[in-house]
Amino acid sequence: MSDMHQHSVAYVRETMLPEAPPPAREQGIIKWMRENLFANVPNSILTIASIVVIYYILAASLPWLLNGIWNAESIRDCREILQGAAGGCFAVLTERWNQLLFGFQYPDDQYWRPLIAFLLLFVAIAPVMFFKYIPSQFLLFTALYPFLAYWLIWGGLILAPIVALVGFVVGYFVWGRLVQRSFATGFFGAVAAAVIVWWIGGLITAGMDPEQAMLVPVASRDMGGFMLNLILGTVCVSLSIPIGIALALGRQSSMPIIKWICVVFIEFIRGVPLITLLFVANVVLAYFFPPGTNFDLIIRVIIMITAFASAYIAEVIRGGLAALPTGQYEAADSLGLDYAQAMRLIILPQALKISIPGIVNVAVGLFKDTTLVSVISMFDLVGMIRGPILASTEWNGVYWELFGFAALLFFVVCYGISQYSQWLERELTTDHK
Structure with missing residues (x-):
């Protein structure tokens, strides 16, 4: 056992x-x-x-790519060096890089000005893009940057951007004093105060000698290359987001006049191709101003592109507002918040978070659509390639190299925007799985 x-x-x-x-x-x-x-x-x-x-x-x-020629004076020299072998003629990039980036009329000895403005752009947008990690005190430089960048790129008297800045500051203080009575009183009072300051400043600057300028003035018609695409893209995206928010809120307003103004604007702009608006900016707008009025073409184009993008962003944000449950609006009412406080503290932060993919999609498309200005004889990056460079006898026939370079620049910018939006979504997530 x-x-x-x-x-x-x-x-x-x-x-x-x-x-x-x-x-x-x-x-x-x-x-x-x-x-x-x-x-x-x-x-x-x-x-x-x-x-x-x-x-x-x-x-x-x-x-x-590997057999590409980087040192040559024309496409004929590239072909002689290659002797029939496969290889790109990248010498056009080394010979015409300045025209591709800055246009062919921007002064050669002033390239440092847009370069500094471009580098300062990252400093200015950092407090907005990385608000969790950068102190809010740096937002002061963000507010000053548009006026500094304008003076660096366009040059001229420094008094002009200072007057513009003073007008905004005076308008802001008037808004703060009058908005307690009503929104309309504060808004129109701020606009009136800013216009008065700008009118007085215009009279002062008109009597000054342009030769006293610290920086050489550069006319808008001399802007070109990828610099023009960056100017249009940055300015129009920055302006279209707040305008789009205002249009989205206006479309949901209970006041019939404001609601229908926003509805008509959004539906009309969304129903018209951007290229049509650019032709309007180039030709038609001149008929609405007094004879002899010289309204800057870049400003006209910025107005039209901003209006176009604002209409699309307004619909994206309206979708974000519609996605919020009714309980969020009821919670704001239960806390005793008025309309402005509820939108600023509860509704808009959540709606904008939901709308991030749509806003980024509009921003990326808008930046790429800045190349359409070449159809109205503005020599942006694509306009420079199709115009002065390919029209020259030295580089007539070089296509893949030039358009590949343009595609690379736009890809870097658009991919960077896309990656930042995905990072921002991860930063703002409140889901704990």
Whole structure:
């Protein structure tokens, strides 16, 4: 009996075995490939087909890139150097980089001005984009940047941007004093005060000698290249977001006049192509001003592009407002908040968070649509390529290199905007899973 019991008891190990490495197929690159590239038969077929396509693309493009010519004075010199071999003529970029970036009329010795304005742009938008990590005191420079950037790029008397800044400051203080009576009183009082300051400042600057300017004046017609796309994109996106918010709120207003003004504006602008609005800015607007009035073309284009983008952003934000449950509005009412406080503290923060993908989509599309100004004879990046550069005898026939460079610049900017929006969504998330 004892022998039977002795043989029926299993052996129990008292010490642990040393850890063994996982199988090769369950770790490292092999595991990643199994899970992402060869998880099943359809995925494996798609992976193999993609590898074949990538191979043929690289086989055709790499020799053209690696054998590219960077030092030549014309396309004929590139062809003589290549001797029939595959290779890109990238010398056009080294020869005409200044025209591609700044246009062909911006003074060569003043390139440092838009470069400084571009670098300061990152300093100015940092407190807005990374508000959780940068103190709010830096927003003062953000408010000053538009006037500083205008003076750097356009030059002229520094008194002009100072007068513009003073007008906004006076309007802000008038708004703060009168808005307690009513919104309309504060708004129209602020506008009137700012206009008076600008009118007085215009009279003062008109009597000053332009030769006293610290920076050489540069006319808007001399702006061009990618610099013009950045100016239009940055200014129009910055203006269209607050205007779009106001239009979205106005469309939901209980006051019929304000509601229908916003509805008519949004539906009309959304029903008209942007290129039509640009032609209106270039030709038609001149008929609405007194004879001899010189209204800057860039300002006219900014007005039209901003109006176009504002209508689309207004609809995006209206969708965010509609997505909020009714309980949020009721919660604001239960706290005793008025309309302005409820929108600023409860409703708009949530609606804007929901609307981030749509707003970014409009912003990216708007920045790319700035190339349409080339159809009204404004020499932006695409206008420079299609006009002075390809029309020259030295580089007539160079297409892939120039348009590839333009595509690269726009991709870097648009991809950066997209990545920032995804980061911002992660920062603002309140879901804890």
